Each structure stands twice: as structure tokens, then as C-alpha cells.
Amino acid sequence: MVQTRKVKAFGPDVGTDRRKPIIEIRNVVKAFGAGVRAVDDVSLDIGEGEFFALLGPSGCGKTTLLRMLAGFEVPTSGDIMIAGERMEGVNPNRRPVNMVFQSYAVFPHMNVERNVGYGLRVTGVAEAEIKTRVAEALSLVKLGEFGKRMPNQLSGGQRQRVALARALVKHPKVLLLDEPLSALDAKLREAMQLELVRLQKTVGITFVIVTHDQDEALSMANRIAVMEKGKVRQVAPPADLYEFPNSRFVADFIGKMNLFEGRVSGVQNGNLQIDIKGLDRVAVPFTGSASGNIAIAIRPEKVKLGQTDPGGDNVRLRGRVTELAYYGNESHVYLENQTGMPISVNLKNATRTTLPSISIGDELWMSWAPTDTLVLTE
Amino acid sequence: MEDWRKNKLVFWILYLPPTAWLVLFFTIPLAIVWVYSFGERGPLGQTEIAISFANYIRSMEWTNLYIILKSIWIATVTTAICLLIGFPLAMGIAFASARYRNVLLLLVILPFWTNLLVRTYAWIAILRTNGHVNWFLEWVHGLLAGVFGLLGMPDVLGTFEPLQLLYNQKAVIIGLVYVNLPFVVLPLYATLEKLDKSFLEASLDLGAGQWRTLFSVTAPLAWPGIVTAAMLCFILSLGTYLTPDLLGGPDSVMIGNLIAQQFGPSRDWPFGSALSFLLMYVTFILLWIRAFAARGEKGKLH
Incomplete structure (x- = not known):
């Protein structure tokens, strides 16, 4: 018989994490045009080593928030700090984060090794070091044998692993994942969920994942922020979120x-x-x-x-x-x-x-x- | 319902007219020119049918070969300049917000609304000795001379000598770049617009700067479009007649002019036919290379 444990004491939800924050989001607003606020006054702390999920229906602003962390969107107001540094005016190529794109964006004109080594090569890492780090990263995602393959010779799941290796090889402080599993079929998706959790434990890097799939968020993340209409509705660990939703929206959205x-x-x-x-x-x-x-x-x-x-x-x-x-x-x-x-x-x-x-x-x-x-x- | 492609009557009604048109007005005249190219010029300038390679051999004589090579050179330089101007232009349009994209595209094809002859004459007005460019330069010269005069050095600049901008190879290249730029921008735009922007974002995300991204990601992914644009521009420039005729001088006679001369004043149709087919062979070879390259790209990209 498996022992049961208390999910959470009754009481108001707090949803804080005592770990040192690696990402601090302060009153961030992103407005597109007049009056359309994709992200509306969001404040969040994400701790070092967390597997953090931004969850919400499409159009809730979660991807915009992630893209602001990566530097592809500029907040209309508010502050984003990553590893203690203000990110205002810092270009995407100078941020200590790397991203796994929804479409994977694996360069079709480079083989797997060149893809994974790209981020090191453009920043002037020595070829010998690139070689060892690419090999390491490929074995981490179990693609050790595939270095010479072209992306069109890989399955969707393998391409995603290339995208993961390409981001992780840079040793980022934070790995951003934009709907990474949405293009995979159901069986593969479940396997990749476990794989991502294993990877995150192995490398110890903070993962921030954007998803509209509650199962994905619940099964992988240690904390989840539920977003709706640009606002964060609740931040809590998965079981707390499921058993103690703070609003009708969250209750109805999760499960x-x-x-x-x-x-x-x-x-x-x-x-x-x-x-x-x-x-x-x-x-x-x-x-x-x-x-x-x-x-x-x-x-x-x-x-x-x-x-x-x-x-x-x-x-x-x-x-x-x-x-x-x-x-x-x-x-x-x-x-x-x-x-x-x-x-x-x-x-x-x-x-x-x-x-x-x-x-x-x-x-x-x-x-x-x-x-x-x-x-x-x- | 029956598939209309299987209906014989529909098939013939739809396919016969264009096929007949093409055979009558394209294939047969082309065949005549091809036959002529092996013929001989009679003493009065009439064409006599024969089987002779003399015309082709004559086209390889230095004076003629020189014109062919110069044409290839002018077409190459034109293509290179068009790509250098056209690529950033196409990128600018492809990455502009959707609202302005169509307006910008319209501006690119706007020159087509005016006759080529008129547009080329406009270049004469701009480039000639007392044209707009020289007029502007003279005005600047006068202004500077005045300034130097005030500084007590009235004769530093000397008198204004207008630049010889027209009736030379540079004028031809300027004209060709102007005429062919839309043919370069449009295929480049079509390729860049389809390009998944997340490739470029991924490159930036991985630490590459804008220039590195341009050369390592954007340009390689746009390669098929670049090849198409370059081919189109090169073929159009190589066979051009009007631009060198109006803007060029003795140093910029191109194959087109040589051919025109054979069918006109020289009354040597067989030689003109051989030159025309030579131009066509070059075009065919280029298209074949393009098709060959495209087959390679397909295997690599998809």
C-alpha cells in the first residue's frame, strides 16, 4: 500500500518557492496596438532549478511572456531580471537563456552536429571544445549516432531532441520551451514528458515551458502559473492547483x-x-x-x-x-x-x-x- | 461526376487552341530560324538554305566572340548589382508588417506600368551631358565655388566639367539594373516571405548577430530563390537589345545589337539566326544547371 501525504493545508494560496529566483518578472505589460494587452501586469519569480510551466488557453499571453524572456518581444512596461541582471535593451543573442521553438527550427541546411554546434561556433568557441561539447549534448538526448544525419532524415521526435541538444549545449541559465510537445503524437508525447523531466534533473538548469495542455504541465512541472487574458490567475505546485484552484476559471481549466x-x-x-x-x-x-x-x-x-x-x-x-x-x-x-x-x-x-x-x-x-x-x- | 480530365472532348477543346497557337507562332518560326542558322547569305543578302556550320564558326571569330564575352560580362555585373540591391530590398518587404507589404510590392512593380522605351529615354534625360545628374553636380560645384570664393580661394575648383555618363558600358549597366531589379526582387521576396521566421530567431537565440544570421541562415535558406532571381536577371540582361541600343556606345555593343544588325542593315539572316541560337543554347544550359541544382536542393531541404 502506498502511503498518502497531505497535499496542502487549508488556507489561502501562496504559490511561492523558497529557492533563489533566477527569473524575476515585475509588473510586465505587453500591449499590441491600442488597448490590446497580451500580457497584463504580470509579476512572477521563478527559482533556480525549477521546472516551471506557463499554462493557459490559446491567446492568454503565455507565449508572449516567454518571448519577452527570450528577448524577441520588448515589454511595454515593467522589468525582467534574469540571473540578477536587468534584461532591458539586452538582445536575444546576449541573454543567458536558450529556447526550444514550437517548430523546433532545426536548420535544414546543416547536419545534426553543425546544428548543435552552431551556437558555440558563432560565439567563437574553439573547434576542439565544440566537438566534445556537441558529442556530450547529443549523448544527453540519446542521439549519439546521428551526428552526420541531415534534419530531413530524422523523425519529428528526433528533430526535437536536436533542438534540445542545440539549446542545452550552450549551458544556458534558463531553458525556454515553447509548446515543445504539441507536434508529437500522443505516445511519443508521453515518453518525451518523462524524458524532459529526466533531462532537467540531469542538467539542473531551470526549465520554463509554455503549454496549453494541462496534463503536460501537471506531469512535468514543479510549479505552474495559470494564465488567462494576459493575467496570471494562480501559481501553485501541480497537486495544489488541481485540488485547490483559487477561482472558477482555474477549477474549470485544470481537469x-x-x-x-x-x-x-x-x-x-x-x-x-x-x-x-x-x-x-x-x-x-x-x-x-x-x-x-x-x-x-x-x-x-x-x-x-x-x-x-x-x-x-x-x-x-x-x-x-x-x-x-x-x-x-x-x-x-x-x-x-x-x-x-x-x-x-x-x-x-x-x-x-x-x-x-x-x-x-x-x-x-x-x-x-x-x-x-x-x-x-x- | 466524371473527371473532366478523362473526357476526351473537353480535353481537346481545352488543349487544342493553345497547342496550335504555340506550334504555329512559336515552334515553326523557331524551326525556321534554326534551319536558317545553317544557311548561307546570297550575294544580294537573300537567305539560301544549306547545311553549313560557317555561321557558327564565324560567331567564334574574335570580333564576334568579343561581343559575346562582353555581353556575358555586362549581364554578370548587372546580376551581381541587382542581387546586392535586391536582396536587402526583398528582405525589407518580406519582414515589413503585413499592412505595408502589398504597398511596397506594388511600388516594386510600378515601373512596369510605363513603357520600357519611355523609361529608358528617361534615363537619357538623367544621364546626358546636360542631364539631371550633371545639372545637380554643376549646382553643387557652383555652391562650393562660391564658398571657396568667400574664403579668398576663387579658383581652387576650376571650371565645371560635366561627367560623361551616357553612351558607355556604365550607362548600359545602370539601365539594365533598373530594368531587371523587379525580376530579382519578386522571386527573392517569394522565397523570403515563405521562410519560417523561427529559423532566424533560433539563430539569434543561439548567440549569432544579425550579420552572422544573414550569412549562415537567411541566405542559405533563401538559396533557391537567389538562384532563380540570378538566372532570370542574367538571361534577360544577356539577350537585351533596347538598353545598349539607347544608352550604350561603341564600347557596349551586346549580342542583341549584333543580332539586330544582321537582320537589319547587314541583311545576313543566316548569321543572325546562328547568333540567336547561340544565345538560346546559353540560356538552355543555364536552365538545365538550375534544374539540376533544384533537384539537389530538394533532397537537402525537404
């Missing part, structure tokens, strides 16, 4: 979430009393302050289904099955309560020989522990 709008009716024994249409009064442990309209949220996999009323202090409601979806490892059950409110429940298909015997139209009890209920004020 699936059942959201119920309701009103606070009072506090009793440290429990927040919330009235929700279609449910009984719900009592949820909550230490913050909340009043008026709020939402409670419950993850689909934390809801239990049963034929009978489970009783106790569980939050519970009855509903009718409207939809069933089988995913192999899981089955998703979609229900509706009397008021037509949709709720989804995920069930693990934990054994091979049995499936939950549920069919469309069944009336079932849904229940979950009060401590699994989230209170969202924003």
Missing part, C-alpha cells in the same frame, strides 16, 4: 469539474453553510472569509455513486443517468438532478472482469466527503 452556484447562509463550527439549488444545505470546512454568491466544486472522480442514500455527513444528491462513456481505464457517467443540473462522475475500471452496472435512465445517489468540496469565491 474536469462539477460547479454549483450557491449562496453563503452562515458559518457553523468552522463550517461554511451554503445553500445550493437542488441540493440540501451543504456544510464545507473553510477557513477563508466568504459571503454572498459563491460556487462549490467537486471533481468527477471524487463522487461516489450508489443505489441507496449513503447518509452520514456526506454531501449527497439524487440524479438520473443521461449519458455513459467508456474510456478503457475509466468510465464517465453523466447525470442530471431533478432541476436539470448536469453532474459528471468518473469511475475507475479497476478490475478486468467487472464493469459498473449502470445504464442510462438509472436513478442513483451521488455523494462525496465535505472535505473534498471546494469553495470558490472568485
